[in-house]
Amino acid sequence: MSYSTSRxxxxxxxxxxxxxxxxxxxxxxxxxxxxxxxxxPNALGWMEGFPPPPELRITxxxxxxxxxxxxxxxxxxxxxxxxxxxxxxGLGAPIPFEYALDDGIDAVTFRPxxxxxxxxxxxxxxxxxYTDGMLILxxxxxxxxxxxxxxxxxxxxxxxxxxxxxxxxxxxxxxxxGTLDDTALVRDIIPELxxxxxxxxxxxxxxxxxxxxxxxxxxxxxxxxxxxxxxAASPFPRSADYSGPNGYFEFLxxxxxxxxxxxxxxxxxxxxxxxxxxxxxxxxxxxMEVTELLSERIWSRMGAEQDAYMTVDGxxxxxxxxxxxxxLRDLGRFGQMMLNGGEWHGEQLVPAAAVESIRGGGGLExxxxxxxxxxxxxxxxGQWWIFNNAHGAFAARGVHGQTIYIDPTADMVxxxxxxxxxAFNSRIDPTSLPxxxxxxxxxxxx
Amino acid sequence: MSYSTSRxxxxxxxxxxxxxxxxxxxxxxxxxxxxxxxxxPNALGWMEGFPPPPELRITxxxxxxxxxxxxxxxxxxxxxxxxxxxxxxGLGAPIPFEYALDDGIDAVTFRPxxxxxxxxxxxxxxxxxYTDGMLILxxxxxxxxxxxxxxxxxxxxxxxxxxxxxxxxxxxxxxxxGTLDDTALVRDIIPELxxxxxxxxxxxxxxxxxxxxxxxxxxxxxxxxxxxxxxAASPFPRSADYSGPNGYFEFLxxxxxxxxxxxxxxxxxxxxxxxxxxxxxxxxxxxMEVTELLSERIWSRMGAEQDAYMTVDGxxxxxxxxxxxxxLRDLGRFGQMMLNGGEWHGEQLVPAAAVESIRGGGGLExxxxxxxxxxxxxxxxGQWWIFNNAHGAFAARGVHGQTIYIDPTADMVxxxxxxxxxAFNSRIDPTSLPxxxxxxxxxxxx
Numbered sequence: 001m002s003y004s005t006s007r008x009x010x011x012x013x014x015x016x017x018x019x020x021x022x023x024x025x026x027x028x029x030x031x032x033x034x035x036x037x038x039x040x041p042n043a044l045g046w047m048e049g050f051p052p053p054p055e056l057r058i059t060x061x062x063x064x065x066x067x068x069x070x071x072x073x074x075x076x077x078x079x080x081x082x083x084x085x086x087x088x089x090g091l092g093a094p095i096p097f098e099y100a101l102d103d104g105i106d107a108v109t110f111r112p113x114x115x116x117x118x119x120x121x122x123x124x125x126x127x128x129x130y131t132d133g134m135l136i137l138x139x140x141x142x143x144x145x146x147x148x149x150x151x152x153x154x155x156x157x158x159x160x161x162x163x164x165x166x167x168x169x170x171x172x173x174x175x176x177x178g179t180l181d182d183t184a185l186v187r188d189i190i191p192e193l194x195x196x197x198x199x200x201x202x203x204x205x206x207x208x209x210x211x212x213x214x215x216x217x218x219x220x221x222x223x224x225x226x227x228x229x230x231x232a233a234s235p236f237p238r239s240a241d242y243s244g245p246n247g248y249f250e251f252l253x254x255x256x257x258x259x260x261x262x263x264x265x266x267x268x269x270x271x272x273x274x275x276x277x278x279x280x281x282x283x284x285x286x287x288m289e290v291t292e293l294l295s296e297r298i299w300s301r302m303g304a305e306q307d308a309y310m311t312v313d314g315x316x317x318x319x320x321x322x323x324x325x326x327x328l329r330d331l332g333r334f335g336q337m338m339l340n341g342g343e344w345h346g347e348q349l350v351p352a353a354a355v356e357s358i359r360g361g362g363g364l365e366x367x368x369x370x371x372x373x374x375x376x377x378x379x380x381x382g383q384w385w386i387f388n389n390a391h392g393a394f395a396a397r398g399v400h401g402q403t404i405y406i407d408p409t410a411d412m413v414x415x416x417x418x419x420x421x422x423a424f425n426s427r428i429d430p431t432s433l434p435x436x437x438x439x440x441x442x443x444x445x446x
Numbered sequence: 447m448s449y450s451t452s453r454x455x456x457x458x459x460x461x462x463x464x465x466x467x468x469x470x471x472x473x474x475x476x477x478x479x480x481x482x483x484x485x486x487p488n489a490l491g492w493m494e495g496f497p498p499p500p501e502l503r504i505t506x507x508x509x510x511x512x513x514x515x516x517x518x519x520x521x522x523x524x525x526x527x528x529x530x531x532x533x534x535x536g537l538g539a540p541i542p543f544e545y546a547l548d549d550g551i552d553a554v555t556f557r558p559x560x561x562x563x564x565x566x567x568x569x570x571x572x573x574x575x576y577t578d579g580m581l582i583l584x585x586x587x588x589x590x591x592x593x594x595x596x597x598x599x600x601x602x603x604x605x606x607x608x609x610x611x612x613x614x615x616x617x618x619x620x621x622x623x624g625t626l627d628d629t630a631l632v633r634d635i636i637p638e639l640x641x642x643x644x645x646x647x648x649x650x651x652x653x654x655x656x657x658x659x660x661x662x663x664x665x666x667x668x669x670x671x672x673x674x675x676x677x678a679a680s681p682f683p684r685s686a687d688y689s690g691p692n693g694y695f696e697f698l699x700x701x702x703x704x705x706x707x708x709x710x711x712x713x714x715x716x717x718x719x720x721x722x723x724x725x726x727x728x729x730x731x732x733x734m735e736v737t738e739l740l741s742e743r744i745w746s747r748m749g750a751e752q753d754a755y756m757t758v759d760g761x762x763x764x765x766x767x768x769x770x771x772x773x774l775r776d777l778g779r780f781g782q783m784m785l786n787g788g789e790w791h792g793e794q795l796v797p798a799a800a801v802e803s804i805r806g807g808g809g810l811e812x813x814x815x816x817x818x819x820x821x822x823x824x825x826x827x828g829q830w831w832i833f834n835n836a837h838g839a840f841a842a843r844g845v846h847g848q849t850i851y852i853d854p855t856a857d858m859v860x861x862x863x864x865x866x867x868x869a870f871n872s873r874i875d876p877t878s879l880p881x882x883x884x885x886x887x888x889x890x891x892x
Contacts, residue, residue: 050729050730050735050763051693060529060682079529079530079532083525084530088600092540093539094539153537154537235506237507249497280496306753315497316498316504316505316526317496
């Protein structure tokens with residue numbers, strides 16, 4: 001049996017796993033890992049040489065290529081390990097950003113959450129968060145742009161679970177256009193899921209991750225659902241004795257009801273298979289793969305500089321829960337379009353109602369049940385994180401520190417690619433969320 | 447042991463294999479396969495549905511995805527089966543072609559070589575050759591452009607062995623610039639090949655495929671070199687009992703001398719490992735992977751509309767002998783630049799001396815020894831085919847009918863992507879080479 005994508009899948013799930021860290025662990029500042037500088041993939045020389053010597057090679061499976069510090073190279077090179085599908089930017093000329101660089105941002109200070117550190121500068125936070133790419137847009141113009149590690153302006157970086165927000169936005173588009181009824185039951189759209197716990201959920205419950213289903217992430221149990229999911233997702237030729245599900249969609253059919261009697265709608269649970277169900281719904285309703293619809297509706301219309309791509313399973317299904325890789329500025333285009341209420345250079349790419357649905361947020365009580373300390377008072381809607389803070393910020397978030405952070409009050413979008421050594425956002429948020437707020441306030445004061 | 451890329455590798459070798467067809471077979475017109483219309487991948491519905499039903503699925507390994515008629519879909523989707531590396535077009539605006547469409551071309555007639563058919567129209571030849579994309583440039587403008595089957599203007603198609611001509615052009619650039627000495631012995635550049643038959647060949651012999659080495663393509667013999675090569679090239683995780691070479695470069699070190707005493711320089715033998723050696727030489731000398739150098743020198747400077755990509759082995763080495771996929775018009779840009787003596791929109795992308803080296807051709811006697819009936823009088827130079835015909839035409843050629851055919855006399859470039867059911871160019875040339883000549887003469891008369 002091949003667990004070839006286990007680390008990617010597990011990583012996609014780990015925004016939730018952060019919850020499971022102890023309070024003591026949450027308070028710790030040191031990760032115990034080499035620093036960003038020490039683990040710089042350029043300094044370590046990964047994959048240099050023809051051929052690279054064995055000690056510098058990074059290869060399949062992902063237990064190798066997605067282990068730290070190798071992952072600091074691999075996050076920019078996923079297509080070199082895995083089959084992928086293109087998200088075409090089309091064939092036209094890119095629409096360039098205007099620049100209004102602000103060299104005061106590096107000196108902006110903030111107080112990290114919880115820890116001993118009283119003050120940190122924005123510039124210091126870049127290394128603290130193992131940042132690979134950082135883009136700040138203010139009033140639609142680039143005020144800050146940095147590349148580190150494996151990334152440059154012409155590279156693509158793994159978006160990880162930010163992929164979910166693209167999938168969710170596509171679903172919100174279809175809902176706003178009336179093509180998809182978010183009150184419908186999943187089984188009425190995907191009859192193959194009649195037998196699965198997902199069948200009795202509404203589309204909205206899937207979109208907002210308030211579904212209830214059995215999904216063990218007990219990595220020590222070889223029969224745990226996370227392993228079945230991982231094996232199903234493998235794009236590699238299978239051994240003759242493999243008898244498990246083949247691909248995301250077959251896996252979803254095997255998912256049973258919540259063993260503790262939690263019902264759909266009761267609680268928010270951040271779990272990646274919801275996004276795969278949503279990808280299936282989108283494709284069934286639109287007649288297009290997620291990659292195709294993402295290209296047709298967004299990527300080919302936003303003046304993107306680069307194609308994006310998504311990893312696929314063994315039957316060609318894109319990983320709607322975590323498979324996207326893309327360029328930093330292209331995610332900036334997307335974030336700015338969302339900030340603009342779906343409008344981009346005179347065209348309404350996403351219906352205003354779809355953006356409003358996301359920004360309006362999901363159920364507060366359901367979200368509170370999940371117990372995210374750093375996101376208290378927030379919610380989750382259409383596969384986006386809604387902070388419900390004073391600035392009305394909302395974000396796409398991916399494990400290892402990825403974000404598209406949209407602050408409508410400050411007219412600011414922050415895009416970060418990063419490769420933090422551990423997969424707990426509860427370790428990354430303390431030096432991120434207050435930093436974003438501090439830069440927002442700085443920019444508003446200019 | 448995984449033979450996962452066996453069909454791709456075998457296909458890359460089959461321009462030579464055509465020689466082995468009997469005279470009777472060469473004279474036959476019917477392939478015994480479904481026609482282009484009958485095997486149209488759109489009509490057959492490959493990979494349609496979410497998920498595609500089992501009978502419409504195309505999956506790994508390539509014994510499935512690269513078998514006819516599935517290959518008619520797969521030639522546009524290699525990245526969905528295999529790990530790949532980007533050949534970046536850069537981030538700027540594409541340089542569009544001018545159009546001067548000529549609707550008289552479809553009615554141009556020619557007489558196919560050898561067969562019973564006395565006259566065929568250009569339009570008829572498209573289906574006869576299972577054409578997926580056809581572009582004709584005349585005086586630098588697009589006069590003809592068609593897409594069929596899996597391809598459209600925004601798609602990428604497998605270039606197959608046309609890849610070799612890109613690899614060869616990069617080598618000719620380095621030779622012309624003085625960075626690479628084509629009289630040097632391979633072992634003096636790649637010490638790892640001291641132990642291989644390639645070590646004692648000159649760089650030029652590798653470039654022109656006049657090397658001598660043992661390379662059995664006896665597919666019935668599991669120890670034949672072609673199988674060792676195939677297994678080495680596999681990008682997938684290996685079984686624990688695999689003990690063969692890992693990657694193209696390790697394979698090349700195992701290649702022994704010609705068992706019949708043929709010496710380097712004696713004869714032209716079209717064999718793909720030469721191109722892998724050349725890829726290694728290019729990378730060692732330039733410090734860049736073939737993908738990087740191809741992007742830096744050509745793809746990012748020719749106003750390409752699309753990124754290209756190359757398949758890679760399990761240690762990240764691009765397949766320099768056959769791994770490229772690209773858009774139709776982008777190959778047109780490359781072909782036109784070569785026709786222009788290396789100049790493209792005011793910039794000299796390829797030194798004029800490099801283009802002259804290629805157009806000057808290779809050894810006639812060495813080529814004649816290989817016995818290509820339809821290419822009699824021709825030669826092979828810098829991984830390009832030189833026809834030595836009245837028009838001075840030269841070409842990149844790939845199995846299943848791919849070509850970039852450059853006719854300097856007619857100021858014409860033809861680019862064809864196709865998915866002919868069998869891998870013998872000797873079956874495809876009879877309805878191709880006289881057709882190209884007829885269109886050239888037609889355009890010269892306009």
